[in-house]
Amino acid sequence: MTVIAKVSAILDAFSADDRGLGFAELQRRTGLAKATLHRLTGEMVEARLLDRAGDGRFHLSGYLFALGMRASVERSLLEVATPFLEDLYERTHETVHLGLREGAEVVYVAKIGGHRQARAPSRLGGRMPLHATAIGKALLAFAPDPVRAEVLAAPLARLAPRTVTSPLILRRQLDEAAATRVTFEAEESAVGIVCVGAPVLDSDDLAVAAVSVAGPATRFRPQQHAGSVKAAAAGIAAMLARRKSSA
Numbered sequence: 001m002t003v004i005a006k007v008s009a010i011l012d013a014f015s016a017d018d019r020g021l022g023f024a025e026l027q028r029r030t031g032l033a034k035a036t037l038h039r040l041t042g043e044m045v046e047a048r049l050l051d052r053a054g055d056g057r058f059h060l061s062g063y064l065f066a067l068g069m070r071a072s073v074e075r076s077l078l079e080v081a082t083p084f085l086e087d088l089y090e091r092t093h094e095t096v097h098l099g100l101r102e103g104a105e106v107v108y109v110a111k112i113g114g115h116r117q118a119r120a121p122s123r124l125g126g127r128m129p130l131h132a133t134a135i136g137k138a139l140l141a142f143a144p145d146p147v148r149a150e151v152l153a154a155p156l157a158r159l160a161p162r163t164v165t166s167p168l169i170l171r172r173q174l175d176e177a178a179a180t181r182v183t184f185e186a187e188e189s190a191v192g193i194v195c196v197g198a199p200v201l202d203s204d205d206l207a208v209a210a211v212s213v214a215g216p217a218t219r220f221r222p223q224q225h226a227g228s229v230k231a232a233a234a235g236i237a238a239m240l241a242r243r244k245s246s247a
Contacts (some may be wrong), residue, residue: 006032011049011060017126020057054174056097077209078110080239081200084232085211088092091228094215101139101207104130104151109209131170132159134185134197134222135212138233141177142199142207148174152216166203182226187217196222198233201242213235 001009013029014021021029027037039060039062044050048063081098089096089112098110130136130151140148156165164170177183187194197212211233213225 003040006030006036007044007049010037010040011064011238014060020053020059021057022057026058032168054216067232076243077240078235080243081110081209081236084235088211088213088232089113090215090230092215092220092225094213094220096227097135097212097214099135099210099212100213101130101136101138101143101147101210102127103146104154106130106133106136106139106210108135127225128189129157129159131156132185132189133212134183134195134214135210136197137170137173137177137183137185138199138210138212139207141174142201142205144206157201159189160187160191163189164188182230184222185214193216194222196226196229198226198230200233200237200240202237208240211238 009030009032010026013026023037023041026041027034030037032040041052045052045058048061050060050064051061053059060177077100078098085098095113097108099106099108099197101107106129108124108126108128111124118198128136130140140151152167152171156163156167156170160166161201164173173183181198181201183197185193185197187193189195193214195212195214197210199207200209200211202208211229213222213229214220215222
């Protein structure tokens, strides 16, 4: 394994739920030799890729987050999308997401919510399986055919009692989403959370991102906001296309 691969393994060992990892847990997750891990974590702290707290636990650094935000695609997307996301929040006053697909997961790159926001399992920088969320289904419905086939062929993890784990049902939902350009989630990622999503499409009708609004099942009616979510996604897509054509 190369040094870069080892560093990547260390960074990948951190999940969105972690509040810091001790050396022993980091070694367990990476499988690296103790001496190698000790040397690399020291160098990564010096390079500001990791922070070491007073209790000895390691954390991903703020500098690493800043580097990530410099990525041209994400930065451009966030610049374009933010006004649409804010408008969507003002229309719904529920939790608004922007997500990108990475493999079989959605990565949340923006999240807007107020005091009434639902206790959704999503978090900025966090990941969820594509099949268990409205935003993930929007990304999957407009993903390249091999990606869609791979997800449908693999076991679909159950996150909540109502998670769709049947490939047949999921395929039917994706076909419907391809026709309507809107997706729904009914307490599939967490009990009590419902959601509506829509893809941000490029000129080839592939999803470069997706938008969603989530709220508690007790008060939020996703179907009533499908038009607003689709309009926001279409607006982001149009602005991205305009930027690309004028570049």
